[in-house]
Amino acid sequence: MKFLFDLFPVILFFAAFKFAGIYVATGVAIAATLAQVVWLKLRRRRVEPMLWASLAIICVFGGATLFLQDRTFIQWKPTVLYWLFALVLAGGSLLFRRNMMRAVMGGQMELPDRVWSAVNWSWAAFFLFMGVANLYVAFSFSRDWCADVADMAARETCAENMWVNFKLFGGTGLMLVFVIAQAILLARHIQPTGPEAGGSGQ
DSSP: OHHHHHHHHHHHHHHHHHHHOHHHHHHHHHHHHHHHHHHHHHTTOOOOHHHHHHHHHIIIIIHHHHHHTOTHHHHHHHHHHHHHHHHHHHHHHHHHOOOHHHHHHTTTOBOOHHHHHHHHHHHHHHHHHHHHHHHHIIIIIHHHHTTTOSSHHHHHHHHHHHHHHIIIIIHHHHHHHHHHHHHHHHHTTOBOOGGGGGTTOO
16 A cells, blocks of 8 residues: 555656646646545644655756756656766765665564665665666656657657656566565575574574
């Protein structure tokens, strides 16, 4: 449910784009992210820093897209968000000696310090990669793929479709593959907690 909640703006962005184009989809994404924050506040639940960051970035970059009628800004938005996450993870470790992934996940599992360090840096590297992948698909791969389309407007629409499809299916797919692969690798390092950790006690 948490995963679907996080995907809510992306799914609505995808659906709105298919029916009404990039600018309507951008407005829908801004409204959907704001709705997430309002919903959590009404239920008196904590709004995570990542969601606040996402709201700020979608308002700035989405707002620029709508105001200037230039889709470039909204195409940069995922990369800015991914790189912000990578910066927080790397900066927390290098500057403050604080493992941000451990701070987030430490209550759910026990891992050796060296493994927590590997988890933190692997996520930082993954977010860095995702930011580069988004730019590549948005401004290089999609345009090369659609280069044979004769009409300029149709070519731009083709490239937008390619990027939006990647944003939902490609980005989500890569995230799932990474999470599953990491879970498999971490399974052998997880240290038992609770009564089981001390054996039978006899």
